[in-house]
Amino acid sequence: MTESPFSEELAPSRSRPPWQYALVAVPLLVAGLVFWWGYNRAQPHQFSGAVIQGLTAAPDFSLSSDSGPVSLSDHRGKLVVLYFGYTFCPDVCPTTLQDVADAIEILDDDDAKDVQLIFVTVDPVRDTAERLGEYVRHFDESFLGVTGTEEEIGSVATLYGIYYRAGEGSEATGYLMEHTATLLVIDREGNLKEVIPFGVDSEGIAADFEYMLR
Amino acid sequence: MRRIWAALAAAVLLAAAGCAGGADIEVTDAWGRPSPSAASNGALYMMIANNTDSVDHLVAVSSSACGVAELHESIMSDGVMSMSPVGSAGIEIPAGGEATLEVGGLHVMCIDKQADFIAGDTYEVTLEFDKAGSLTVDVEIREG
Numbered sequence: 104m105t106e107s108p109f110s111e112e113l114a115p116s117r118s119r120p121p122w123q124y125a126l127v128a129v130p131l132l133v134a135g136l137v138f139w140w141g142y143n144r145a146q147p148h149q150f151s152g153a154v155i156q157g158l159t160a161a162p163d164f165s166l167s168s169d170s171g172p173v174s175l176s177d178h179r180g181k182l183v184v185l186y187f188g189y190t191f192c193p194d195v196c197p198t199t200l201q202d203v204a205d206a207i208e209i210l211d212d213d214d215a216k217d218v219q220l221i222f223v224t225v226d227p228v229r230d231t232a233e234r235l236g237e238y239v240r241h242f243d244e245s246f247l248g249v250t251g252t253e254e255e256i257g258s259v260a261t262l263y264g265i266y267y268r269a270g271e272g273s274e275a276t277g278y279l280m281e282h283t284a285t286l287l288v289i290d291r292e293g294n295l296k297e298v299i300p301f302g303v304d305s306e307g308i309a310a311d312f313e314y315m316l317r
Numbered sequence: 318m319r320r321i322w323a324a325l326a327a328a329v330l331l332a333a334a335g336c337a338g339g340a341d342i343e344v345t346d347a348w349g350r351p352s353p354s355a356a357s358n359g360a361l362y363m364m365i366a367n368n369t370d371s372v373d374h375l376v377a378v379s380s381s382a383c384g385v386a387e388l389h390e391s392i393m394s395d396g397v398m399s400m401s402p403v404g405s406a407g408i409e410i411p412a413g414g415e416a417t418l419e420v421g422g423l424h425v426m427c428i429d430k431q432a433d434f435i436a437g438d439t440y441e442v443t444l445e446f447d448k449a450g451s452l453t454v455d456v457e458i459r460e461g
Binding site: 190191192193194195197198201234235236237238241266270271272273275276279281282283284285300301302 | 387400
């Protein structure tokens with residue numbers, strides 16, 4: 104075994120006391136944090152969903168809840184979140200409603216009061232106004248669940264580009280609905296502003312709500 | 318005396334075999350979301366690990382918490398969500414691998430819930446595997 108001629112240089116230097124490293128490391132860390140903070144502040148808000156550019160007036164509609172008729176225009180001045188689903192749906196619909204409820208929890212009280220979720224059933228045959236009311240209030244007391252005739256639901260869905268149809272289920276489930284599972288966000292002025300896909304977490308939803316409420 | 322030793326040895330062997338058998342299929346993180354009675358159905362999620370070197374299939378599920386329990390899959394395509402029962406082969410649990418039943422994917426569809434699902438409750442669910450036979454697990458009701 105021969106000794107490497109470089110072994111002397113490669114050996115770690117033990118002469119420097121450790122606190123001297125802190126003289127370099129701490130200012131570097133502080134500079135990094137300041138830069139990161141400033142960089143983040145300078146960035147425009149990153150939406151979690153697709154932003155609708157320009158002014159797209161959200162078409163008005165009127166459907167029935169267990170506390171009477173509900174029109175979109177009743178809620179002008181608030182951020183209205185529209186979701187099309189059905190109470191028979193065990194997976195994606197309750198997950199989405201819980202995510203929105205959690206997002207509202209994250210907001211401060213003033214902002215939270217200014218968010219109105221309206222759940223429109225795509226299964227008016229099985230979803231009565233009473234069932235819908237009980238279902239949506241399980242997630243948040245402020246949520247509204249609305250239904251109508253098959254024709255009324257069909258025309259509202261068409262206005263908002265929502266696809267749905269009754270698909271095959273099993274003997275036990277009966278038919279199962281296929282439906283567009285996005286959240287549509289309408290701003291205080293009544294313009295359709297954002298489409299949030301399934302899978303965005305409550306923090307992401309809350310950040311978007313907060314931004315649009317400003 | 319010899320008989321006692323033989324009996325002890327047999328007991329130890331049986332216990333060892335029992336433990337190994339129990340660990341062939343391991344189910345962890347079994348949960349479901351709280352839901353009111355207005356929701357007829359609920360979804361149950363879990364992680365199923367197959368510790369054997371041969372593939373197995375989850376073919377059926379039952380629980381006293383559900384009128385009927387079926388294996389379903391949510392499929393998202395172009396923003397449209399559809400859900401349908403999985404085929405008769407069931408859910409594959411690869412040899413030495415795992416299958417995840419999760420939000421927006423494979424799940425147990427608990428049809429005609431027999432109770433409100435309240436956070437903190439647990440329900441027994443029996444899983445039927447093609448090779449491993451039946452396994453009963455506790456499913457916890459909790460928020461996410």
